Amino acid sequence: MESAKTIIPKISRRKFLVGAGGFTFLITTGVIWPKLSAENKTANDGTITAWVHLQPDGKVIIYNPAAEMGQGSMTALPVLIAEEMDVDWSMVIIENSPIIPEIYGSRGFRGGKSMITVGSRAVSGYYEILRQAGAQARYVLLYNAAQKWNVPIQELTTDAGVVIHKSSGKKMLYGEIAEFAKSPDKIPKIPKEQMKQPGQFRLIGKNIPRCDIPGKVNGSAIFAIDIQLPDMVYGAISRTPVNGARPVNVLNKDSIMEIDGVIDLVTLEHGVGVIANSIETAFKAKKQLHIQWSEGAKAANYNSVEAFEKYENMAGDASIKGNVIKDEGNITNALQNAEKTYSSDYKNDFAYHAQIEPLNAVVSVAPDGSSAELWVGSQAPVSARRAAAQALGIAETKVEIHPCYLGGGFGRRSMSGYVSEAALLAKRAGKPLKLVWTREDDIAYGAFRPMSVQRMQAGVDKSGNIVGWSHIVVGTGGRLMTSGVNTLFYTFPNQHIEMRNVDEGVRTKHWRAVGHGPNKFAIEAFIDEIAADQKIDPVEIRKRLMKNHPRALKVLETAAKMANWGTPPPPGRGRGIAFAERSGSLTAGVCELSVDRNSGRIQVHNFWVALDAGVVIQPDNVLAQSEGSIIFGLSSVLSESLTFKKGKVQQSNFHDYNVMRIADAPENIEIKIIPSNERPSGVGEAALPFVGGAVSNAFANLTGIRLRHIPFTPDKVLEALSS
Amino acid sequence: MKTTFNLNGKTVQVETLSDATLLWTLRDHLGLTGTKYGCGEALCGACTVHLDGMAVRSCTTPMSMVTNRSVTTIEGLSNDNSHPLQKAWIEEQVPQCGYCQSGQIMQAAALLQNNSHPTREQILAQMNGVICRCGTYTRIVRAIERTAQNL
Ligand code: FES
Numbered sequence: 001m002e003s004a005k006t007i008i009p010k011i012s013r014r015k016f017l018v019g020a021g022g023f024t025f026l027i028t029t030g031v032i033w034p035k036l037s038a039e040n041k042t043a044n045d046g047t048i049t050a051w052v053h054l055q056p057d058g059k060v061i062i063y064n065p066a067a068e069m070g071q072g073s074m075t076a077l078p079v080l081i082a083e084e085m086d087v088d089w090s091m092v093i094i095e096n097s098p099i100i101p102e103i104y105g106s107r108g109f110r111g112g113k114s115m116i117t118v119g120s121r122a123v124s125g126y127y128e129i130l131r132q133a134g135a136q137a138r139y140v141l142l143y144n145a146a147q148k149w150n151v152p153i154q155e156l157t158t159d160a161g162v163v164i165h166k167s168s169g170k171k172m173l174y175g176e177i178a179e180f181a182k183s184p185d186k187i188p189k190i191p192k193e194q195m196k197q198p199g200q201f202r203l204i205g206k207n208i209p210r211c212d213i214p215g216k217v218n219g220s221a222i223f224a225i226d227i228q229l230p231d232m233v234y235g236a237i238s239r240t241p242v243n244g245a246r247p248v249n250v251l252n253k254d255s256i257m258e259i260d261g262v263i264d265l266v267t268l269e270h271g272v273g274v275i276a277n278s279i280e281t282a283f284k285a286k287k288q289l290h291i292q293w294s295e296g297a298k299a300a301n302y303n304s305v306e307a308f309e310k311y312e313n314m315a316g317d318a319s320i321k322g323n324v325i326k327d328e329g330n331i332t333n334a335l336q337n338a339e340k341t342y343s344s345d346y347k348n349d350f351a352y353h354a355q356i357e358p359l360n361a362v363v364s365v366a367p368d369g370s371s372a373e374l375w376v377g378s379q380a381p382v383s384a385r386r387a388a389a390q391a392l393g394i395a396e397t398k399v400e401i402h403p404c405y406l407g408g409g410f411g412r413r414s415m416s417g418y419v420s421e422a423a424l425l426a427k428r429a430g431k432p433l434k435l436v437w438t439r440e441d442d443i444a445y446g447a448f449r450p451m452s453v454q455r456m457q458a459g460v461d462k463s464g465n466i467v468g469w470s471h472i473v474v475g476t477g478g479r480l481m482t483s484g485v486n487t488l489f490y491t492f493p494n495q496h497i498e499m500r501n502v503d504e505g506v507r508t509k510h511w512r513a514v515g516h517g518p519n520k521f522a523i524e525a526f527i528d529e530i531a532a533d534q535k536i537d538p539v540e541i542r543k544r545l546m547k548n549h550p551r552a553l554k555v556l557e558t559a560a561k562m563a564n565w566g567t568p569p570p571p572g573r574g575r576g577i578a579f580a581e582r583s584g585s586l587t588a589g590v591c592e593l594s595v596d597r598n599s600g601r602i603q604v605h606n607f608w609v610a611l612d613a614g615v616v617i618q619p620d621n622v623l624a625q626s627e628g629s630i631i632f633g634l635s636s637v638l639s640e641s642l643t644f645k646k647g648k649v650q651q652s653n654f655h656d657y658n659v660m661r662i663a664d665a666p667e668n669i670e671i672k673i674i675p676s677n678e679r680p681s682g683v684g685e686a687a688l689p690f691v692g693g694a695v696s697n698a699f700a701n702l703t704g705i706r707l708r709h710i711p712f713t714p715d716k717v718l719e720a721l722s723s
Numbered sequence: 724m725k726t727t728f729n730l731n732g733k734t735v736q737v738e739t740l741s742d743a744t745l746l747w748t749l750r751d752h753l754g755l756t757g758t759k760y761g762c763g764e765a766l767c768g769a770c771t772v773h774l775d776g777m778a779v780r781s782c783t784t785p786m787s788m789v790t791n792r793s794v795t796t797i798e799g800l801s802n803d804n805s806h807p808l809q810k811a812w813i814e815e816q817v818p819q820c821g822y823c824q825s826g827q828i829m830q831a832a833a834l835l836q837n838n839s840h841p842t843r844e845q846i847l848a849q850m851n852g853v854i855c856r857c858g859t860y861t862r863i864v865r866a867i868e869r870t871a872q873n874l
């Protein structure tokens with residue numbers, strides 16, 4: 001066999017830390033000390049941070065602290081630093097920061113510093129931190145130039161990589177300063193007023209081409225699955241088909257070990273791993289494994305299709321006390337005294353992430369077992385490192401992590417089980433090991449967006465105003481089911497929101513926008529049902545509900561205007577509108593679709609979308625994220641369905657788990673970003689939650705029939721049309 | 724099993740298991756990791772390469788089929804992003820996570836080789852086998868149309 005080539009990403013931060021001259025900006029709680037990088041021994045001690053390294057040739061290395069999974073923050077975050085530092089963007093080199101949350105983290109969900117990339121928080125979480133870092137780096141440059149020229153620092157300005165002393169006409173390039181720069185004793189925290197105002201931005205709000213894209217059109221971008229190490233072996237794991245069961249016995253161990261290239265079998269808590277000298281052999285052997293599994297796992301009796309009936313019963317069972325999320329006014333009285341009441345159930349199936357790079361990781365354990373290296377694409381690098389350390393029984397500090405590009409995350413790569421697995425197999429192999437999940441593995445042992453039933457009830461007064469609003473979510477997935485269940489921009493005088501959870505023993509997880517998809521679908525479809533019965537225009541009824549929220553109103557009205565709301569759609573087409581908020585961003589979308597009444601296939605022709613996400617760093621990238629969210633959302637609304645029978649996932653690959661393909665994508669997506677000077681909010685999934693409501697509403701406007709169960713597959717559409 | 728074939732313009736010989744596929748041979752034996760694994764069953768298109776100029780799924784192409792034929796991978800399209808499709812892909816800022824994009828570009832290259840001015844319907848039909856989970860489809864269509872216009 002030809003020996004495999006070694007592929008390790010070229011960029012090494014250590015190179016710079018011990019490398020040649022230049023100037024690193026170290027920041028600690030509001031203070032910068034620039035030091036020559038060769039002296040920069042403190043960068044790893046956990047108390048000081050380094051965001052920027054300035055080289056004598058004027059090149060500026062900026063460190064990106066977030067995982068890059070396609071959302072573009074690897075470019076957007078450095079833009080924030082470069083903006084305030086007033087750097088010439090063509091001189092910027094972007095590298096990944098080390099994984100040290102105390103230094104490179106932003107505020108985590110539970111306080112403290114975190115480097116997890118989830119919930120569309122990268123830009124919003126780092127906005128102030130990185131602008132401050134950039135402004136302080138600029139201060140250091142000004143300080144040094146002022147000393148050199150012996151002029152007051154207040155007389156200096158900068159312009160794209162140059163320090164300028166106006167009255168004398170002197171200029172100095174940033175790179176020149178790197179040659180002699182010294183640390184000021186104290187660096188002030190730069191007050192907001194001294195930072196750039198939105199009108200002065202040179203980079204923020206312009207379109208900077210994404211730094212990762214050139215490598216993604218010629219195959220050179222490195223994902224963890226691409227890492228090749230000398231002497232590497234390969235791993236694959238047969239995991240339990242029913243969550244919670246354990247391998248009791250491998251019934252054909254001998255014949256598996258006889259397969260040419262199989263090196264070892266490793267029994268894990270949830271499966272059996274194969275170590276082999278090629279990935280194809282590992283896959284082949286894994287497939288042939290005949291494993292006896294333990295009985296009695298909780299999930300073993302779970303049939304998801306049948307579970308809907310149970311959840312519907314639970315939704316109507318007054319004796320059940322679930323988690324009350326909101327209880328305002330008196331919902332019982334409001335419904336009793338209402339002029340008219342409404343009730344509708346909405347449902348959604350489980351959804352699978354289907355990130356196109358299956359899970360994988362590479363681990364190399366030192367011969368004496370005392371340290372290890374890990375290559376992984378992870379949304380949660382700290383927990384990934386911890387998982388490897390725990391599996392190997394060594395300290396976290398003994399695991400060096402090399403973050404790679406993520407071939408999609410969507411929440412799945414915020415879990416770290418696959419890293420533990422890789423570490424356990426690598427430990428046994430005694431050699432560098434690459435663990436790869438097959439697509440079948442990735443589905444069968446996925447962790448899914450919960451299925452749920454949503455019982456919606458409302459009462460209206462004589463004028464058609466909604467005076468009572470009740471939303472009960474029932475399903476399996478706990479808090480995952482409640483994101484987006486609150487209507488932050490709709491005012492209902494009496495409301496009750498509750499979640500009733502059943503632990504079915506199956507694996508659930510955040511999935512792009514999580515509960516917002518199903519919840520906003522139910523909310524927005526239900527509002528349209530009420531509006532239709534009350535003969536109120538769908539835009540009008542929402543305007544009434546959000547009358548105290550000018551930002552929301554603007555978003556709604558903008559989308560309606562883009563779609564020429566109020567004019568009839570072309571023959572054979574229907575339009576529907578929906579509004580949602582997610583990660584602080586406000587969105588509204590109008591969907592225009594048609595349906596093939598023979599096949600039941602829905603075709604979306606147009607989507608007009610308005611988005612208010614505060615200050616937008618990279619407008620074109622925000623459009624790309626929104627296009628992606630709409631397509632991701634449509635995919636789940638039109639075709640994605642994952643089911644369990646006796647606890648086993650019934651789908652196995654892309655032939656029976658249908659994600660949207662290009663021919664089914666909308667013909668036209670138009671997105672308008674509402675100009676704003678508010679601080680940025682998340683955009684990675686903001687344009688997903690309104691999709692279900694917009695499609696269901698458009699379909700109802702076209703056909704008079706309401707679709708209430710996601711996904712609206714052709715068979716369900718045909719059934720609805722014939723009913 | 725020894726297989727000799729032309730890879731990105733050069734003759735190569737590689738020794739593999741008899742049932743090895745082109746995908747893993749390219750990636751693990753020949754060091755060309757631009758071609759990606761997504762499903763292993765010719766369902767997602769991430770592994771698309773050209774075999775004698777035709778787009779094929781390398782994950783289901785046995786090495787025995789490759790003997791004495793020409794294989795082009797994303798690395799062979801151009802190594803400096805000078806291919807018109809690569810330029811258009813950058814202009815339109817198509818990739819998000821990027822994992823599917825080698826397959827997308829190779830499929831598009833095969834399409835334009837046979838039909839330099841495809842209609843929108845032809846583009847959709849030809850590209851339908853390559854999944855992009857990130858949802859870059861509208862930009863893919865634009866990038867192909869842009870390339871075709873400049874041909
Ligand atoms: S990996 Fe070959 S088509 Fe999916």
Ligand code: FES
Nearest residue numbers: 820821855856857
């Ligand atoms: S860019 Fe991520 S799958 Fe296409």
